[in-house]
Amino acid sequence: MAEVRALCALCGSREGIDPAFREATIRLGMLMVARDMQLVYGGGAVGLMGVLADSVIAAGGRVIGVIPDFLMKKEVGHRRLSDLLITGSMQDRKTRMFEMSDGFVILPGGLGTLDEAFEIITWKQLRLHGAPIVVLNVDGYWDPLIALIERVIGGGFANPSAADLVTVVESADAVFPALDAAPAAARPVLTSHL
Numbered sequence: 613m614a615e616v617r618a619l620c621a622l623c624g625s626r627e628g629i630d631p632a633f634r635e636a637t638i639r640l641g642m643l644m645v646a647r648d649m650q651l652v653y654g655g656g657a658v659g660l661m662g663v664l665a666d667s668v669i670a671a672g673g674r675v676i677g678v679i680p681d682f683l684m685k686k687e688v689g690h691r692r693l694s695d696l697l698i699t700g701s702m703q704d705r706k707t708r709m710f711e712m713s714d715g716f717v718i719l720p721g722g723l724g725t726l727d728e729a730f731e732i733i734t735w736k737q738l739r740l741h742g743a744p745i746v747v748l749n750v751d752g753y754w755d756p757l758i759a760l761i762e763r764v765i766g767g768g769f770a771n772p773s774a775a776d777l778v779t780v781v782e783s784a785d786a787v788f789p790a791l792d793a794a795p796a797a798a799r800p801v802l803t804s805h806l
Contacts, residue, residue, distance in 0.1 A: 615714075616715030616743075617648075617650060617714060618649070618712055618713045619652065619714075619717060620653065620712070621640070622653075622719065622728040623659070623720065624720055624722050624724075624725055625654075625656050625660075625661055630753070632751045634663055636719070637660045637784075638664075639667075639783075640664065640717070640787060641664050641673070643785065643788065644668055644671075644673060645673035647788060650673070650675070651664065651668045651674070651676065652676050652678070653665060653709070654678060654724075655684075655696055655697070656677070656679065657690040659721075660720065660721065662690060665677065665690050665693065675690075675695075676694060676696075677695070678697045679698060679705065680698070680705050681698050681699065681700060706732075710735070713743065715744050715745075715746075716743060716745045716746070717787055718745065718746070718747045719748050719750070720748075720750055720753045733778060737774060744791045744792075746780075746790045746791055747779070748781060749780050749781065750783075758780060761778075762775070779793070779794050
């Protein structure tokens, strides 16, 4: 697995009700800078997105935000980033974030985070990329997602190796060893249905 230099974070535009979400997000940002990793994210100044960007900025790190024009017009774009790219659509945003990143971390978030997460996981399943994907399961937030993936496999809709598309960890400190050790997508994850 190639070294992760640009980490894409998928996370909420809200902070959620558990203070542990914010704490883990701040810790992740500090650890990224300590490892000289650049943050690529959705460009927002609100929610866990804003918390993470602020954490990286405060520690002296580089942050690239990617935000659709309509969200920029709603004044949710972060104004203190190293670089802020404005796209024409949500799909363009996801594509640009993907193109600039060599690893992904999924933090707590809402429906938009789920959309981004499933797309990047599906792209790995289709072998469009081989980048590591780590789910930061703070206080069991993503337990239902993990159970859903297991149900999809158990129901015969995915090869058992699909479980290896993501690595699940419970702390920000565990994200980085998981990125380094993440397995590549196995061939059967794509070809088992052919």
